Amino acid sequence: MPSALRRLFVTILVYSQPTGVRRLWDEFYPFMIEDYSSSSDIVDISVRNMLLRDLNRMLEQFNKGTGEFDLPEMTSEPEDSLGIPRCIEDEISINIPQEDIDAIDHLNNDQMIAFNTIMAAIEGRESALFFINGPGGTGKTYLYRALLAKLRRMNHIVLATASSGIAANLLPGGRTAHSRFKIPLNVHASSMCSISKQSALARLIQEYSTAIIWDEAPMTHRHVFEALDRTFRDIMDVELQFGGKIMIFGGDFRQVLPVIPKGTKSELIQSSIVKATFWAQTKILRLRQNMRSINDHQFAEFILRVGDGSEQVINDKMMRLPECMVVPWESDQSINQIIDEVFPNLGDHVNDARYMVDRALITPINDDVDVLNEKIINMFPGEEITLYSFDSVEDDMRNLYQLEFMNSITAGGLPPHKLTLKVGAPIMLLRNIIDPKLGLCNGTRLLCHGSYQNLIDVEILTGQFAGTRVFLPRIPLKSAENAGLPFQLTRKQFPVKLSFSLTINKSQGQTIPHVGVYLPDHVF
Secondary structure, X not given: OHHHHHHHHHHHHHHOOOOOHHHHHHHHHHHHOOOOOOOOHHHHHHHHHHHHHHHHHXXXXXXXXXXXXXXXXXXXXXXXXXOOOXXXXXXXXXXXXXXXXXXXXXXXXXXXHHHHHHHHHHHOOOOOEEEEXXXXXXXXXXXXXXXXXXXXXXXXXXXXXXXXXXXXXXXXXXXXXXXHHOOOOOOOOOOOOOOOOOOHHHHHHHHHEEEEEEEOHHHOOHHHHHHHHHHHHHHHOOOOHHHHOEEEEEEOOOOOOOXXXXXXXXXXXXXXXXXXXXHHHEEEEEOOOOOOOOOOHHHXXXXXXXXXXXXXXXXXXXXXOOHHHOOOOEOEHHHHHHHHHHOOOHHHOOOOHHHHHOEEEEEOOHHHHHHHHHHHHHHOOOOOEEEEOEEEEOOOOOOOOOHHHHHHOOOOOOOOOEEEEOOOOEEEXXXXXXXXXXXXXXXXXXXXXXXXXXXXXXEEOOOOOOOOEEEEXXXXXXXXXXXXXXXXXXXXXXXXXXXXXXXXXXXXXXXXOEEEEOOOOOOO
């Protein structure tokens, strides 16, 4: 569809450093406007302006004006009818699902107490900080969506964010907090967010937004929250926590905490939100009833005991899992057994989106994820598609690093050098692409529909954009500073990997009905 071509065009502009952009525009312009009606030269000018505006909006998400790309100029300035900045208009136009409106009448007792407490603070125009604390399955996302529906129906603007793209995609209008608030990737104790006081985003925060929701907050380092606190105080010119805005954090401290490479226990605790400067002023709202395992109280109580550290231990502080949950280890045959349990009749479900999104194997580390994915893709029917990366090291003038060595590196966050796909196989996106609020976030699960020389055709499996077909080109990705390499590796590859298996960290925030947990080593 033309919308997929437009997104592909902007993705190429932002990531792929193309040459001959004007030639690319001239060749594909007719195909990018096929869903706009046009019957005269005057309408054609209007259509072109609409297209350029659409492309500009996506480019602006990355602070990329069209000036550095050789695109045509618009014949008139893009203005909305009320002179409202585009980011504010986007928030006003978010669709409110009927199921979220109906959810208000179906909140359990704990959810209703939290709902009424937050609504009272908003209606009283108070400055307040809340933390919705509940184990997985207690309906935190359900509560956020009910709050968003209620407030948006009352014409309030609420900014919905989360620490991960997966969790953000579960909220209507959701964005990752880093994307929404322009939070630096490397944050320290005195960092600020990159929001100018004269920008449209600052105006959105100052004049229009009523509250901010931030899901999966315990995953994020406290310096990030403190940077946002300082930024909001500066924008609002008010010395109140977060500039007087109502902040609604949420999450579960039993799950994944901030990742501190090779960090000690004390360093991990010091990085937590509970050590942030504002935590003492935060009101805790607790959700206790596990709605996900409402028909299995024994299992709900077991996972709570594990999370609280109160489950009975045996030799060397080890916990014994209930026999009904365990596949005993009997060489590699046990791995085949758990694969068959989670992915029964795998060969009969090629291109079955619902089957794929409802199943996953999770395990602690990436090396084991890769082993499982390779094993399952070999069992999956269809012709293999092998896609190789182009690897390089910046300023390696003396060719110190052999290509074979660079190809062998599998740093976290980078796709593999040799990417093996099959049509109908599930894959996972490894970074935000263009505008994350359109559903392409780090961690989004996708279904492969085909591969061409320079792009892959995928379908979004999760979140509010499930079912959308998009094209992904190869893009250059750089290794992280903490990857343990003496150089920064640039890998030009499709930003995906197989997702039959996921790490525990990547799976957080998702509800997956059929899960196998592979523990070749101690998980804690």
